[in-house]
Amino acid sequence: MVDFRKRLNKPEIEKKINPIEIYSSLDRRSVAGPLRPAQHKILTEWFDSRLNEKDLIIKLHTGEGKTLIGLLILQSKINSGNGPCLFVCPNKYLVAQVKRDARKFGINFCSIEDDGSLPNEFIDGEKLLITHVQKVFNGKTIFGLGNDYIPVSNIILDDSHACIDSIKNTFTINITREHDLYSELFELFKDALPEQGEGTFLEISNGDYNSFLPIPYWNWIDKSEEALEILSKYRTENEIAFSWPFIKDSIKNCQAFVSGNNIEIAPIHIPIEKFSSFNNANQRILMSATTQDDSFFIKGLGFNANAIQNPLHNPEQLWSGEKMLIIPSLIDDTLDRDKIVNIMAKPSEKKFGIVSLVSSFKKTETYKKLDSIVPKSGEIGAAVDHLKKRNFRQTVVFANRYDGIDLPDETCRILIIDGRPYFYSLADRYEESNRLGSDSLNIKIAQKIEQGLGRSVRGEKDYCLIFLIGADLIKFIKSSRTNKYFSSQTKKQIEIGMEIAKMASEDISDKTEPYEVIRSLMLQSIQRDEGWKEFYKEEMNKIQANNSSSKIYDVLTLERKAAVLNYTGEYEKARNLIQAIVDKHCIDESEKGWYMQIMARYAYLLSKTDSNTLQKSAFLKNHELLKPKEGITYKRLEFINENRTKRILEWVKQHQDFEDLMLSVEDVLADLQFGTSAEKFETAFKELGHMLGFLSERPDKEFKKGPDNLWCGVGNQYFIFECKSEVKIERTEINKHEAGQMNTHCAWFEGQYSDAPVHRILVIPTKNLSYHADLTHKVQIMRRGKLKSLRHNVKSFLKEFNKYEIESLTDEKIQEFLNMNKLDIDSLKTEYSENYRKKTS
Structure with a gap:
């Protein structure tokens, strides 16, 4: 050489x-x-x-x-x-x-x-x-x-x-219901769970996938040795082995959740220093x-x-790539999620790919029926390669996958973001249900949305048309309370999307179908309309660099320092740092409650009495949190002789303008459909009560006993609702377990409210009561058709407010709106529910 x-x-x-x-x-x-x-x-x-x-x-x-x-x-x-x-x-x-x-x-x-x-x-x-x-x-x-x-x-x-x-995920142990370990741990903690939600506990016992409860930290700590002994028997199995080194010596530092499908155990502090x-x-x-x-x-x-x-x-470049954001529902009411999915998911011959990012596998069912490709977790790479080989006929749908997928150029010229991202781990779902308005949670949601928006535009010259559909997503991107969490680039793209919606809605006439306007916009993006390209560039060049400092840095720094101190046994110092967050950074009472529960946990190994006092204060500020071991009793939702219309006006005035009002209405009503998770459905039913001028609460969620939803405050009339939103539409009968739950909650109401007038409604897709089941009280059924009618009338009622100045509305006029839309008390008792039919064999 x-x-x-x-x-x-x-x-x-x-x-x-x-x-x-x-x-x-x-x-x-x-x-x-x-x-x-x-x-x-x-x-x-x-x-x-x-x-x-x-x-x-x-x-x-x-x-x-x-x-x-x-x-x-x-x-x-x-x-x-x-x-x-x-x-x-x-x-x-x-x-x-x-x-x-x-x-x-x-x-x-x-x-x-x-x-x-x-x-x-x-x-x-x-x-x-x-x-x-x-x-x-x-x-x-x-x-x-x-x-x-x-x-x-x-x-x-x-x-x-x-x-x-x-x-x-590395630090998290996830045990499915089929594993023997699930039943052993469930048996260990089953006596503590009903106190955190009797109805939810029954659903978990019956294998309900979406129902879950936290194991109270005091029960977990007190029984940590027994839990560790059970876990150690399975430590060599894959479900445990990769997390065991982090769990085995700090079991008291863990939190655990139980659902009808799995048990999840994870450290409250991730010791990355390991x-x-x-x-x-x-x-x-x-x-x-x-x-x-x-x-x-x-x-x-x-x-x-x-x-x-x-x-x-690189501060010189404030944006990259072209995204035409289309928000169909803001162009016309008829262009809702179902309409767009039914058009875009059907196979068609084209020279580019259409991809949809949906928030859950449940949402993929509609796409499957329309012959879209829905890859499982292990098939993601193959699905992307399928598109890169120019197989564009079928729409490809990825469930809960907002990162790690690159879809450049023709592989995806039309992207659909279908619904607000959904949290999957039980710990994240628990935080979501407890911290709806927090910076921490909203930053995570905005981050997921932005990850999704970035999947299809992978370079400076790349371009894509992006449909944003689903009432929950539209509310998040449009509301001033939440859109502030996006980057400057995304905020400007959303602004452009709003402007496009406004211009497009003006193009709709008696002779023009709303979807034709959408089709025209699609062609302008795909066929590279020069006017659109210049308009986009001109608007995006107006972006101002965001140099503001976020207070979340200080909060997360304190959270981490406190978690490390707690992990090393310095509980009092850890508690004091969380107190500093409450004192300096929390305005919202429910957010204060969240941090006070963390303080209560840190205090538990120092003083159980102090911990229970803190937990009681946390619960009183935020009823979604753990119910303390003692000291809390249910406070009756008393009838207040207050004008119903006054409460309706107060709810309406919470919104900046009519458009903001209707965003909230659409967001609530979108969740009032069978197939929606119980948590979202019952939350929406509570808000529906407020919209209609009732005092409204969720006793089972907020006080751990009672029905899913309770309304009162109008004419001393009470309504209790037991909601079964996750029951399949095809179900033919109400089973013995569901009837038993309804009976228990009817008895609870009698115990709390004596002989107060009450209308009892079971929200479920079938009115047939099983031969093996009995209802002990007069109960009526709200099925799919009645629920749809209620949604329609509520929307029509609130649309009436667009015609008037809010301050000029009299009680008589609002009552007229209620009567016209069959939302007066008598109509609520007769129009939206029906008698059940008892099966004879």
Whole structure:
């Protein structure tokens, strides 16, 4: 072999460490052109001034080449002798994609060996290693835990928000009902659960998938040794093995939830420091999209607020790619979710892909009936490849998948975001039901929506038309109370979408079908109408950089410090930090209650009496929280001789304008349909009561006993509702269990309210009572048709308010609206329910 080195003027080839110079020297493929200006700027700034920062966030628009930036940074570290270096992706699918990019650019890398071991080239710092988050963050990781670990000098987490979700799952034990462990743990805690909701407990016992309860922390702590003993018997099984190292020595630091389908156990503090390879790395870089709020890196990964507030980014480019947001329901009432799905989900010949992102697998049923493709979790990659091979005839539907899917160019020219993102873990669902107005929760929801919006526009020149459908999603993006959580780029795109809706609605005439206006907009996007392109560019260039500092940084920093103190046994200090959050950062009473429950938990191992006092205060501020062991009794919902119309006006005045009012109405009514989860349905029924001028509550949820919904305050008339929204429409009879629940709640009402006049309604799709069931009181049934009629009349009633100045409305006029729309008391008792029919055999 000819040794060309002998002919060089220098004895050794010096390795380049400047990432710009590294790129120019790589044997990259011809399709890999020069660095983009944004890449050049980021790499230069990193090398010149941020080379040695321990925690760093790199934020770039989708399609600006974050992956190449990360690969070059790690190659620079290797060339300077600062290995080992690790590039971590959120899933296997993206690992394959990053490896393809590395080959394209000529960057050497290595992979975990076939036997699961780490390659020597990685350990010796010769090549960077590309892998996925589950390999790094699990209880049996090959990188080691605690003091027994493989040192890693530099780590990059790509698509880091998705990585955080995967890390949370690592610490969570999830036991399905079919596993023996489920019944053993259920038996251990079953006596404590009914106090937190008798009706919900019965539903869990009967295997209801959507019903769940938290195991009270005091019961969990008191029985932690028994729980640990049960768990240890199964510690080698897959459901336990990967979380066991984090659970076994801190069982009291865990929280647990029970549903009819599974039991979930997870630490209340994620000890990320256990992963020493990550925790002790010299530099930890998180890759993030510009649309994402990075505040949860503080609590999830232990980053400091300074790193979040000072990301490495390209301030010269405030937006990238083209998104035409279409909100059909704002163009015309008839363009609701069902209408759009029924049109867009049907197979058709076209030269581009249509993709829908839905919030749950339940929502995919309509699409399946229309012959759309609905891949399961393990089929995501195949479905994306199907589109990349230009198989465009069928719509492809992804359930609860808002990240980790790239759909550039023709693979997706029309994207549907169907409904507000839904939380799946029981811990997240519990937080959602308790913190409806919190910054923390709304940031998470906005983040999911923005992840979804970014799936189809993957570069500066990419474009897509995006349908936003579902009343809950529309309310979230449009309401001033929640749309403030979006990035500047997304807020401007939503504003443009509102403007488009306004212009499109003006184009509708007696001769024009509303959908024809939608079709015209689709053609303008897909056929590249010059007027639209210029309008979009002009509007997007008006974006102002958002330099405001969020108070959530301070809150999450205090939360993390408190959780760490509690984890190490310094309960009083932990409690004091949470008190600081209550004192300085909480205005809403229910949010104060949420943090006071955390304080009560931290106090429990110091003083059970103090803990119960705190828990009582928390519950009084927020009835969705845990009912304390003692000291709370049900307070009757007393009839108040107050004008019904006054309460209706108060509800209406909560809204900024008529459009905002109708958004709330649509949001509530959309959840009042069979097939909706019990939590959403019953919440909507409570709000419906307020809309109609009643005092309205959810006794089973708020006081852990009684019916699902209770209305009163009008003519001393009470209504109790037992809601079975999740019962299948095809069900032919009311079973013995459901009749028994209704009987129990009727008896509860008698015990609390004696002989007060009450109308008892069972909301269920069938009026046939099983031969084996009996109802002990006069009960009527609200079926699908009656429920639909109620929704229609409520909407018509509230539409009346558009014709008048609110302050000019008299009691008589509002009562006239009620009477016209059959919402007076007599009509409510007769129009929307019917007698049941008892089966004789």
